[in-house]
Structure formats: structure tokens, C-alpha cells
Amino acid sequence: MTRRQTVFGNTALDSFDVVILGSGCAGGAVADICTRNGLNVLVLEAGMNRYDFLDDPTRAPVSRHACDELKNRRGFILPDPRVEPRTFRRKATDGDRTFTGDVNGLPKTVGGGGVHADLKMPRFEPQDFHLGTDLGDQATASGASFADWPVDYDALEPFYAYVDDAMGIQGDAATNPRDGARSRDFPMKPGVPMYCANKVAPALSSLGYTMFPFPTAVNSQPYDGRPACVDCGFCSGYGCANNAKGSPAVTTLRKALLSGRCQLRSETRAVRLVKNGAGNAITGVECIGADGKRVTVQGDRYVLAMSAIEDARLCKLSDVGNDLVGRFLTFHFQTVAAGIWQDDRLHGHRGRTVTHGFSDFRGAVGDPERPLGGIVEISGSEGPVQEASIYARVLQTLRSLGGAAFDGVMMKKLMRQSPLRDRVTVLALQAEDAPQATNRVDLDPSVVDVDGVAAPRITYDNHPFELAARDVYAPKMMEILEKAGARWVAVLPPDEISASAHIMGTLRMGEDAGRAVVDATGRFFGIENLFAADGSVFPTSSGFNPTMTIVAMAARIAGGLVSAGNPERALP
């Protein structure tokens, strides 16, 4: 039997300054910053490595990801809910759970969510860091809990600039009117626009909206030893086949692995943080390895970077952190509008999934006619298996409502005429989600995974804040599509079961232990050597895609590990 490699980088290292849990966008940045500054790190990743030559300095990594729709639908890098279930309920009064299965699943592989995402990476805007103050009474209305961040845009800007360079961001600094000040321009100009964006552009302009190229961690020219994107179309939801996408496995994490100061252990799943007798320090991490056996690893400091739900789950499994652990879970409340063109082929399966967006629906504080929403993505379509599955669901739904039998003739006509692949454009509003203490992650009382570990339970219900934004902007989204030439326009119903990949909160960052879990450096209150460094620390969700701020915040927290009180000194 061939044993595959599960230890990468400097396999001889046996003493670690920092143990990083998770190898995704946040963990990769922490590893990069720490190793650049002389710290030895151990990165633990629950999933498998899917790159050949990941740690080989003489050869470029070869991705085993591919333009393969079925592979991704089968969960190539996603947790399979048959063996790794999560549970869901809207309210605590709904009982233990109302659903068991896939809830907000994120990739579990070397590179984490940075592998499958199309890496749309706008910055948050300056206002996003002090909404607790700016919203006034609205900040706490009807159970909301908006809070100021203990870090503002200016403090984070040098770390945003680091991410621009480290992951390779394309964009046009002059085009998004909501952008904060930048210390330098994007390292790359925007790539080729998709036809669906060009098709919608005149309508947006005539309605007074400003479309701009989406800042994206995808090469629009050869950059950092990686080739330019060729717009193959398999971007969102797929690992990149030629490494043009700046996923951590080929950028930050790879640099750390080549530094001689990083060891990565894949297929190594953390299941418990071990505390000292006083409960004020972590002494190790209990893991289940590739062989199914348990092992405990140790370091001086520990950084959680497994994403908001898994971070909170591990804390709950370990009885670590204060009573606020798991609370203030936020997503982006997505409003999705689809327009179908009768006579125009839009070939939305070519390109980078999303090349343009607009921020006019981010709104303004205190203006009920322009409530705080978020950025709008303009996107194309899915592949034919997904297309066929959607038609099948529609036909089965009509059947269940008393219609005729499943209509195979119509199924075939739909596939050949392709209203939902070759003729569709989608607008997706990523709206700010009001933080609420009742929206939270805890442990399901009886559902366990394949290892017998308690499943995370997500309790999540919408707040009037984001529902009001949907009410205002949904008709405007239909208006845009109609004006652009779509014959059929509709706003899709929101998810019944939470499915967003934008997951934030659960280990809130703040100034004091009474209102937060971690301090401004990411350190847990009352635990001297435990830090959180991903979207879990976000006090609020903003209305812009979170990955850029996740990585920038992770880099800042790593900078604090290197240079306490002056994290900027850790930057290259």
C-alpha cells in the first residue's frame, strides 16, 4: 500500500513557536507572516492535500483540481454531510434541530476555502469599522448588537496592501466610489470582462449606478511565478487548474513551506484544546491523524483559523473561552435576482464567474430609502449538471403542486434551449447581516460525526435590519435586469437552510471580556497563549465579501505575535 505524504515543509522541525489550526486564507497568512519573521510554525489541516510538489522549491505546484463539475458536486473538498453533519434551527424554541445535513459547508483541504472561492476580494469601507457608534439606537434595536471594531480602516490598511501583493489582486483603484484610501495601487489591472457584465453595464449607467471591476485574487498577467488566468469558466466552486488563482496553497502557505520554518500536517484534525490546570493557558492540541489515531501536538502559542463555525465548535468541545463563544454569528444576507434573455446567448460559463459589481446598494446610515445593504456581484451561470438539476427540481416542484408527471420532453427542451446557463445573468447582493447574540454556534446534544465528535449546531434567524434592505433593493435589481434586456426577471427566495460561504462572528473581537471573546490582538480574554485569526473575530459583517478582510486581519494578528504592539513591523 502506498502511503501518501501528509507532512510537508520542514519535516525535521519538532519545536514550534506557533501552532496554526487551519491552512486556508487566514492560516496561510499567519504562517507567511510568522515564518518571514523567524518563527517556527506547525500548520494543522483536517483535509487532504491536492497539489503535487506543494513544498518542492524546484518545481511549480501541480494542481489536481480541475474543470470537473461532478467532482466538486460530489464533495471533493467539501465535508460530506453523511459523515460530517451539521444541524440547524431558526430559534431555540424550535427544539434541538429542524435539519441535519449540510449547513454552511466550507472546503476542508490544504488551502481551505481559498481553493474553491473565486476570491473576490474587495476591502471593507472605513465606515464598516464603527457602525456600533454610527447606527445609534438602531445598533441595538430588536435584539441587534452592532459593535465598533477595536481596529479601524487606517490601522488595517497596511495589511490590506500586504494581501494585495501576497495573493495577487487585480482591480482598478479609481472605479469603486466606496473604496477607502489606498497606500498603493493594485498590483494588476483587471482582466477580461464577462459578456454578462458588459450586457448589464448600459442599464446600470442609465439608472445612475457605477459598475466597477471586482477586486479579485486572480492573475491578469504572469505574477509571482504563476501564469495569467485563461478564463476557463470553472472558477467559483473549483480549485484552479493552472494556479492563476491566488489560493493560499500556491501563495502564502507555499511561501511559508519553502521558508524552512514551517511544517504542515494534512489529514490531521483538531478535536480538543488541552488547558493547563489553572485554565489560563493551552498546553496542546489533541488531534486525529490520517490513520485515525489520536495524538497531541504542542507549541508556545496557538492560533485558531478554521473558519467561524469550526473555531467555535472546537472551543465548545474544549470548554475554552467565555460565555460569548459561538454568539453573534453573521453571514451575508444574499438577495439573488436572475434575468433570462430570450434572444441573446450570454455564455456565462466562460470567464471568472464574477468580473464586475457595483456598490450603490451598500446604502447609507440613517437613510431608510437607502438602508445598509452591500456590494452586488454580476455573474454568469453554472455548468450543465447544475443546470439540469435546477430544471429537474423545478419540474418536480410543479409535479408536487398537482401538475402532470415529470415532463421529460420539457426537460430536454430546457437543456437544449438553455435559459439558465446560456441566457441568464444573476445579480447577487451581499447585504450586511445584523449581529444578534441569539444567532450562534453550539454543540448538537446528540448528533455526532464519523469520529463520534459532537456536530456543530447553527441557530440562525433573520433580523428586520437585513430584511428591510432586501425589500428596498430586490425590486431595483429586477428593474436593472429588465432594463438590460432580460425578458424574464425574478428574485429567488432566500435559503431555507443557511448556505452562505461568508461566515463571520462567533469569537467576537472587542475591548473588554464582558462584550467580546478576544481582544484587539486576537488573544482570548483570560487565556494567555490562544488567539483567533479569521472571520470568527469580526464584530460586524459589512456588506463586502469578507475574504480580503479575513486575510488582512489574520496578517495583523500574526504581526502582533511577531512584534507585540507594533504589528506593521512584521510586514515585508
Place this chain on the structure above:
Amino acid sequence: MRYRRRSILQIAASLPVLGGLGGAACGTPRAAPRFLDDEQRAKVERLADLVFPPDDTPGATALGAVDYIDRLLSGEGLFFGSGPFSGRTPFPDERGLPSGEVPRDAFADAEPLDRVQFEAMRALLHGDDGLRALFTDNLKRVGPHTQLEDLDTAFLDTLVQLVCEGCFAAPEYGGNHDMKGWRLVHFEGDQMPLGFTTFDEARGVYREREGASTSAKDDALDPDPIDEDVAKFLSTAIAFLGGRDTKAS
């Protein structure tokens, strides 16, 4: 341009095995593992052709959907293909045009399953809730005149989903024979490493592939026009969602 070429070739040089000139297979399965017996298979073929029927073009069975289902049920087929390339398109040449160098079909290689994924695959196929039991039990109740509306809902849902996959997933998984499914719906399939665009480093600009534009109108592979039946269907479905047919309004 030289840099682009070099960086693509850097990947090519790292591939474990690089195929020769122009020899890429179209993904026809190398073996045909079976689970269904002849009687069961005939039933599945008839049901699959009700989901995606033959007319003057192939239906589900002719496209390979039942071969795909049988292979999946056997447990011996490909679960996750590898990557990065299938060999269906070549590397670009110095000008960004198709070259004679074609990567080998890595999709046909099996990616390993980790400890947890192996358990997930077992759960998918085996046990009381697995696909094998679902097909075996439900096919016992299928007769020569059974229609889709007669099927148990869970079985119908699964059958429809697997037919979709078998018609339109990459051919390496055992269906979509010779890419007939993709051709039927005017889908180009996977396009790496050629892609649809090329960055011209000498000029610092992108070029789009001739006849396959990413940014502009392209009717070269226009799907069938939307007919009255589909227009009426879309109007009904959109109205159900609370949307509108702007032509009607």
C-alpha cells in the same frame, strides 16, 4: 509572451507524465464495471429515457446515463477524477493558439479518498439508506408499464439527479459518451489548459479566443431558440417565484 509560455510549460514540466502529440482520448471509459443485472438494467434504461427522452437526438441511455449509474453502483468506477487537465484541449503555442502538445487525460486517474471520504463513499453506496439498496428495492416494484409518477419520491429524485450527472458530467465517469451530452446542449466542456483568453505579455493585453468570445456576443454555438412551450413554462415558473415576464407586462 515568453513569460506566459514559460509559466505554462513550468506546470507541464511538473506533470508526472505528459502525453505525446495529439493523442488525447475523449474520455471513453476504459472498463465497464456493472452492478445491475440485465433485467434491472433494462428497467433503469426505460426509466432514464422517460427523464431525458430520445427523439431525433439521443436520450439518456444513448448518452451514457445508465452506464454511468451502473458504474457508480458497482463501487469500482471513478469517484473523484484527478487533474489538472483532461487532454481535450491542447496547450497554447507561442501566440496563444492551439499547439500540437496535448496533456494526458488526468481526469481518468482516481484521486485518493482520505479516511473520512472513504466512509462517506461507503455511506453513499451501502447500508439501508445507500444507493444500492435504493435501486435494488425500488426496481423490484417497476414493471413494463411503470411511469415516473408511480415511483417512490426518494427514488425518483435520485434517479433524476443521476441521469443529469450521467448525461452531462465529464466522460471519464462513464456517461456522456464521446461528449454527446455536451454537444447536444452546446457546451464546450472543460477548456484547460487552452482556455478562452490569452495574455500577450509582449503587448501587455489580453486576446480572446477567436470564435469563442468571453466578453462579447457570440452566436457560434447558439442554443436552440426558445420556443413557445419553453416560453410559457418559464413564464409560469417565474410567476411562481413572484417574478415577471416583461413581454407580457
